[in-house]
Amino acid sequence: MTREAVVVTGLGVVGPHGIGRAALEQALLAGRPLASTMDRSAGYHAAESSRLAALVPKLDLSRWLPPAEARRLSMPSRFAVAASRMAIEEAALTSLEGRRVAIVLATAFGALLFTENLVRQILEEGPESAQPFYFSECVANAAAARVAIALNARGANVTITEREAGPLLALARGAQEVREGRADVAIAGSAEEMTPLLHALLDRFRGTARAARDRDEAPRPFDLSRDGVLAGEGASVVVIERESDAAARGVRPLARVSASVAAFDATASVSDWGDGSESLARALRSGLSRADQSLESVDLVVSGASGARRGDRLEALSLAAAFGRAAIPPVVVPKAVVGEYSGGFLASALLAADGVPFGRVQAFETRDPQLPFAPHDGSALPRPKRILVSALAAGGSAAWAILERP
DSSP: OOOOOEEEEEEEEEETTEESHHHHHHHHHHOOOOOEEOOOTTSOSOTTSOOEEBOOOOOOOTTTSOHHHHTTSOHHHHHHHHHHHHHHHHTTOOOOTTOOEEEEEEOSSOOHHHHHHHHHHHHHHOGGGOOHHHHHHHSTTHHHHHHHHHHTOOSOEEEEOOGGGHHHHHHHHHHHHHHTTSOSEEEEEEEEOOOHHHHHHHHHTTOBOOOBTTBOSOOOTTBTTOOOBOBBOEEEEEEEEEHHHHHHHTOOOSEEEEEEEEEEOTTOOTTSOOSOHHHHHHHHHHHHHHTTOOSTTOOEEEEOOOSOHHHHHHHHHHHHHHHTTSOOOOEEOTHHHHOBSSSHHHHHHHHHHTTOOOOOOTTOOSBOTTSSOOOOOSOOOOOOSEEEEEEEOTTSEEEEEEEEOO
């Protein structure tokens, strides 16, 4: 069994910003929410509901996903396959032949449009009319399976359904597969789609941001007037491999995955965040200690705060408790730009580790006095050497990772 250092050598991303890392870098620097109008014509939405979502525009993915192949796939599978091939291209892996390749993808909701179509077909036409074409993509692990087929990957194939914590947990599991010698390469990330029905349901539970008389609809992480997330879609996928293998190919890694920690907040309900900031902080510190890591040398935090009232509060208090008397480094909040569930959070964290600057969050207006800090103001920062990535999920899951500059 090997315990070699593992690194991320490739990143593929499809999201509301478009295709690839360059467009995402520009969006993070601008700091504006990547919001577009959600289709409300089906009548699912209430009159005063959210109107915006971080939707993937019409894109030409044919370079990574030929149309003949795409027509068989749901949108999350399309996003995931295209992003995986993009990441492999960036990692300069000309061939996966003879390599043990693990696939680890996260999803919160799976292929919703195919599921909705299948259920509608059964209800309106009867069970005998159900199309296998829809059914094969309705299971949560369809996207991971499609990536494995596309890449001819025959290692572990894992799908993680832990809501907001899923992308970081996928990164951790992929790194573990490589670090412990079960895989030579891991393809890890997340894929999601946002449909009108899901968007309306999230709004009914008051999970999404809404416009008010004195403010526009927007995600406002850590803001006093935050009232929900910008729900989104897309995929972010990374290539993880041993640092020695990357060096042998002459590839410059984006980041070294130095540690990952997972925990559970027992105070959380099945659909909300809890109040267990102290226990989460202890879990983070003890997990890092077991990995011979600490928070004292962290010089940037990439936070999963998204504009959720209770979620952002738990995130801020957990970080404050974990750092204790130590000064909390600058905190950036990419979900203010890319939205929640879109997959862009994981890609943004890797870009932060690679030194990409984050601009001022345009929607942030008033600091919440009950929280110990506010998002970074967008001023220039030194390139970070070690960053902490944090993601707390409704339902109790929690995940953190330490990414280092190689």
